[in-house]
Amino acid sequence: MSVPLLKLNHVSKSFAGVDALSDVSLEVSPGEVLCLLGDNGAGKSTLIKVLSGVHKPTRGSVEVEGRPVVFDSPKDAGDLGIATVHQYGGTFPLMSVARCFFVGKEPTRGVWPFQYFDKKTAAEITVREMQKLGITRVTDGDRLVGSLSGGERQSLAIARAVYFGAKVLILDEPTSALGVKQATHVLRLIMQARAHGLAVVFVTHNVTHAMAVGDQFAVLIHGRMADDFRKGERTREQITDLMAGGEAMADLEAELAGLTGSGNS
Numbered sequence: 001m002s003v004p005l006l007k008l009n010h011v012s013k014s015f016a017g018v019d020a021l022s023d024v025s026l027e028v029s030p031g032e033v034l035c036l037l038g039d040n041g042a043g044k045s046t047l048i049k050v051l052s053g054v055h056k057p058t059r060g061s062v063e064v065e066g067r068p069v070v071f072d073s074p075k076d077a078g079d080l081g082i083a084t085v086h087q088y089g090g091t092f093p094l095m096s097v098a099r100c101f102f103v104g105k106e107p108t109r110g111v112w113p114f115q116y117f118d119k120k121t122a123a124e125i126t127v128r129e130m131q132k133l134g135i136t137r138v139t140d141g142d143r144l145v146g147s148l149s150g151g152e153r154q155s156l157a158i159a160r161a162v163y164f165g166a167k168v169l170i171l172d173e174p175t176s177a178l179g180v181k182q183a184t185h186v187l188r189l190i191m192q193a194r195a196h197g198l199a200v201v202f203v204t205h206n207v208t209h210a211m212a213v214g215d216q217f218a219v220l221i222h223g224r225m226a227d228d229f230r231k232g233e234r235t236r237e238q239i240t241d242l243m244a245g246g247e248a249m250a251d252l253e254a255e256l257a258g259l260t261g262s263g264n265s
């Protein structure tokens with residue numbers, strides 16, 4: 001059994017009286033997709049921020065490849081191969097795709113202090129890496145990021161993470177703003193990353209998308225792990241019911257029945 005790439009042990013995170021996460025334990029190994037499911041306010045963003053070095057846990061610990069770590073910043077997490085891709089690709093609309101791909105890691109030419117950004121190399125690498133992910137319509141590294149489709153932006157961000165050696169890819173609601181075709185493309189990218197041995201944490205509230213690619217699942221409700229299971233152990237209905245909160249739905253049904261009843265009388 002391989003050592004998990006990333007592991008959370010009994011992590012809690014509180015903000016001035018709000019328990020955003022309570023006693024969450026999970027792990028993800030190379031070549032696995034962990035889907036983190038939860039409704040609005042469940043604690044998904046807070047969990048991503050703990051995993052990516054934005055927040056320190058109030059209690060509990062984080063391990064990377066079996067070693068306890070304390071991230072002081074997202075850079076610390078990045079240096080250990082943890083890459084986070086945000087909903088819109090976290091990219092800059094007015095930058096060229098090549099600039100965006102290499103932001104903070106620019107290839108240079110010349111000798112200090114006369115170094116300059118090697119635009120040609122950056123453009124070639126960016127276009128090539130995006131093509132590897134099936135994005136064949138971006139052939140010019142000078143193209144503005146703002147002109148890419150949502151799926152292409154996600155691909156750019158994922159290609160960047162993989163190129164710079166990510167071992168763990170954390171995807172924050174990558175499909176939620178996309179149409180069916182583009183969402184399918186992003187789900188394919190997740191499978192590709194998995195096939196390359198990356199550990200993927202796929203954060204979503206779309207049960208269908210999660211079930212299409214997930215190996216294991218964790219459902220957060222009010223900051224707690226309400227359930228965790230492996231592929232095939234729950235039906236879509238069971239997961240949806242759990243996320244919607246069985247009680248809340250029962251209350252609503254009773255309320256609606258009451259309204260209908262009073263309308264009839």
Ligand SMILES: Nc1ncnc2c1ncn2[C@@H]1O[C@H](COP(=O)(O)OP(=O)(O)OP(=O)(O)O)[C@@H](O)[C@H]1O
Nearest residue numbers: 015018019020038039040041042043044045046047
């Ligand atoms: N910096 C903060 N200060 C105070 N409370 C916070 C802070 N960040 C998150 N919270 C609270 O923690 C809880 C979980 O929030 P979080 O953003 O992690 O949920 P989420 O699952 O990502 O929700 P959504 O899907 O709506 O983005 C919420 O009640 C939120 O108001």
